[in-house]
Amino acid sequence: MRGTGLFIEFLHNRKGAAGLAIVAAFTFMALFAPFISPYNPTSTNPQAFLLPPSPSHPFGTDNLGQDLLSRDLYGAQISLIVGLAAAGVAVAIGLVTGLVSGYFGGLVDEVIMRIVDFFIVIPALVIMIVVAALLGPGLLNVIAVIGFLSWAPVARIIRSMVLSLRERPFVESARANNGGSLYIMFRHIFPNVSSVLYGNAMLAVSSAIFTQAALVFLGVGNVTSISWGGIIREAYTTGALTAGDMAWVVPPGIFIFTLIFGFILIGYAVEEIMNPRLRGGGSG
């Protein structure tokens, strides 16, 4: 019941509804790219390279004669896959370490929190570039690099919530009833941190999408698959940007921006529903 009520409140939140619509549209684009793309995104055509936008090629073609609209549509796949999977890895690690750290306290907490501090302090993007270059291209490598280097903030937030939750009477009574630690953590504490977790998960997705595009732009990560970051990189490296080829550069950036914005809107809406003080003068 509580879940449905919250979902309805979420849909009534303008930011939440807009974010959900954006993400749904891009999910559609990713799933149906093979059907809605006018061309095969990797078929080259030496007779039709660097064409300006026209009815048959709305965004023109690149230096190999590949249709840019088709490539932009396919680009949604990598962004969503990497964004969701990498955020999933980060949130899962962050949740478990945060729960364990906050619940057990003492030496366990001290050790885990020092590791978290270390991961927060190290320059993540620099390490990601280095490690992604070391691992070589590959979808799983990028997901692992982003996921394993982004969990620390989630762990810190979850842990701070668990610290206060574990002193609450309902946890105490569960313990008095001989509930096991794992049972209490997942049955009693987890439901109370889940709302904050969802908000942070959405922000983690948005930053993973950003990072994936940035890594590809810098020439590391899954450079061989079709992705928005890669399309922008190709515009730079082939000189299309300095030649002023707007139809090549502008659309993939707008897609990245809109998708990230969608996830941020959802995360922000979740946060607003949980913390009504941020809502301000009554309008949602």
Add this chain to the structure above:
Amino acid sequence: MGWAGYLLKRVAFAAVSIFAIVTFDFFLFRLMPGNPIQILYRSPALSPAQITSLKSQFGLNLPLYQQYLLFIRNSFTGNFGISINYLQPVSQVLFPAILNSLVLLIPANILAILLGVFAGRYAAWKRGGAADGIITGSSMALFSIPTFWLGGILILVAIFTGTLPVSGMYTLGAAYPSPLARFSDLLSHLILPLITLTLVLFGQYAVIMRNSLIDVLSEDYIIFARSKGARDAYVMRKHAMPNASLPMISIIAVNLGNTFAGAILTEVVFSWPGIGYLIYESILARDYPVLQAAFLIVAIAIVAANVCADLLYSLIDPRVRYS
């Protein structure tokens, strides 16, 4: 615990962090494909005699734990080895890049903080209104924009209007009649990366300022000050801002530490010869000595900024010291 104890604890933690980072740095690059000796041999410009001397200088023929100890000693004396790509001591490659980065980073951060505080404060005061919607919305939009694409759009604009240079720090091969001409050339190269970086940084400052002010504005002492009949502007200046500035100050300090790492994309797009661009070039050239040193510098900047944030915070808010 007194303040001295608090300070000592923070500084000790920073020292441990730096030690952990040096260790991480050493082993991360040992995992890279090709050991350092092979990499040295790959460089055609080094004579066998030079390679032998480098090997003994960096202990590359010693057991791993001795290499590690040597690496720690060399890191603290700033002896980072020879760049494979530039064939110069790493420190001679690194320090000009740091200076170039600062030329871009200092004004960008100052501008972003000033604009962010101003916009966030205004949005909080008018919360729920149109101005709040525009400021919050555009801030959120700004940190959704991929940096490298925003830079690309500015490059497109500059090319179509034919006004500003889009790459590097100075015009290549230019002979300057006066230092002033050289400076104005630098300024014209600075404008586009400066705008890009400022916009990227601005959004988060505005949102944090707004949210922190809104939290403060619903406190009892604000309601009390208003009920006394104090003017809005006075309540804002005297009661709300000082309290809302606390989280801002620590976030600013932490962000300043992250700024070297965060400027990589902007520097790459505009070929600005700073530390971010150096990292990018060194990845492409597999120039591990430079990467190792650059990584260390960037990480130490972050640790130092975090310590400064903690100390500053404890100076302003005495509650922190005793918790």
